[in-house]
Amino acid sequence: MSVPVEATGGEAGAKRKLFGLRLSVTQRGILIAIAIFAVMFAVYGWKQPVGLTANVINTASNKGALLALVAMAQTLPVLTGGLDLSVGAIFVLANCLASSIVVGDPVSTTLGIFGVLLIGLLCGTINGVIIVYGRLQPLIVTLAMGAVYFGIALAIRPQPGGSVNFELADFMTRSTYAIPHSAILLLLVVIFIWIPYRRSVLGRAAFAIGSAEQAAYMSGVPIDRAKILAFALSGLLAAIGGLLLTAITYSGAAKISIANDYTLNSIGAVVIGGTSLFGGVGSAIGSIFGAFVMRTVGDLLIVFDINPVLQPLFVGIVLLIAVCIGSLRVLRIKNKLDLYR
């Protein structure tokens, strides 16, 4: 089985034509996510009484970028064939920490930002080290470590509160010429973290591990380092998300419901973005649009005047539809044996 490379092909070179374009499985996934998002957002803008003003776009972008960052964090472990159930907890931990240390004059604020990002990186690295050297399942390790990180977040901020450097928070959540700064933040993350990672040896190794770990090992792929890096970067991305959350809410809160909500929605966003939960196929760019799709569901409920408490129902239905569409391959399979692993 070939190692899936985004530019040249997907699993076993499965290229299919879409509108006359030759696309890899990953690229097709990203395009579908973009299309769903575009349609949903267009409907939202059309039904919105004030239209798509810069303000409306900015609010939508801020909300979407939060989940998008956590979803990107989730994508990296998923690509290696693992899963990270602690992204929500790291996100909340970063939020609580940022509401304590990203304050004061520019110097201490800058140091605070580095502190938050470093803690995120550290949490992710701990996950990775336990999984690789402890030889344990990512699912259960991140579930347990998520509880630990959430406990630390609660210790930092027993009651919701705290504050954040106002200029920084305002700058992160504003928009310039109708371009939301949170969207620019996402673009910067893609350019400076995702693309270099995707093109690095360890990044390609992560895809190889996700496709076939045994084969990757036999080919001399640095499995251990690649896995640890994937989890470490996942922690870093979740911490960036936590930083943005602090900028949006101007405070920190250790709520288990926030952690769970973001963890679960991030998995949904990853799937809608075209990343395979079995690993080896996908992209963090798809996850960004997956996250925006998940968040637009809530906005659509509001403009269609549906009770917002029903949001879980619609998010759940969108998730189920997304997996069912993915399952249509069942109908195309000629050899029934291919259904079973």
Place this chain on the structure above:
Amino acid sequence: MVDVVLRQFDRATLIAFGCIVLLLLIGALAEPAFLSPKYLIQQIHVASFLGVVATGVMLIILLGHIDLSIPWTIAVGGMMATGAAGILGPELGVTFAIPFGILCGAAIGAINGLGVAYLRAPAMIFTLGMNAVAQGLMVYHTGGFAPQNRATEFMRELAVGHLIPGVPNPVLIWIVLGAVTMFMLNRTTLGRQIYAIGNQERAVFLSGVDTRRVILICFVISGACAAATGVLLAGWANRSYQAMGDPYLLPTIAAIILGGTNVLGGRGKYIGTVAGVILITILQSMLSVVQPQRYFAQLGLDMPADVFRQIVFGLVIVAMLLLYGRQKLVR
């Protein structure tokens, strides 16, 4: 006969039971009341709620899948049972409250099973979606009209009463359910098929087993068990409420894994799950009895009790897994 019993106790189970004894001894040093029969019975009583839901989820994990719809399936079980009088009418509603609640849970399990077995959707994401859908339906249910959310007499009796003096009813239910599950896993074709599918579904399919049906059955059982826990919890608290299942997802999975069941499926003994459930329950109870936050309060640090519960809980799970949950090296 002896070797049949002995075979149930693998290394993980023995370590888990050892840890239970160790925890009780440490607890007894801090608080002598820890070893009193009253406290132990109470712990088993609390553990039985977790035990019932873990029974169903264990089957799913043995298959190599996972059921993340547990929290809201529990809530559906509790809320549908207490709300049955409002849906089925006062006469039928009281009589069939419990079967109705469990049936609703089984229905959620059936949809999960259809998605995972027939559509071949990844169980993780499909059950996650079902969890959200169940949550939405319950919110709709309570938002649409005021439901009757009191537990019926019989539900209360089932959750807090004693059919045999000294043994709370939920413990009795757990023992019966556990015995049936152990018999099913060890002595029936279905049990063999569950273990075999967890090891390699392809081979089982080629052996002429309708593997999809087996997966469907297990998800239905899992949904029914979770709903049954919801019914018991509703009886225990004398009412049902929205987030009643939320504290159960992590402990359920942790208990099963600590009991030595392989997360990837195919290996694991029910008695291990029993040990895991008791271990988790005692650990949680110990942390609320010992109250480490008091020591920190003396140092001038104000920390909620939940801080220690979460951190110790997570670290203990990782430490126990490092003891016996390690996989073979890739070679």
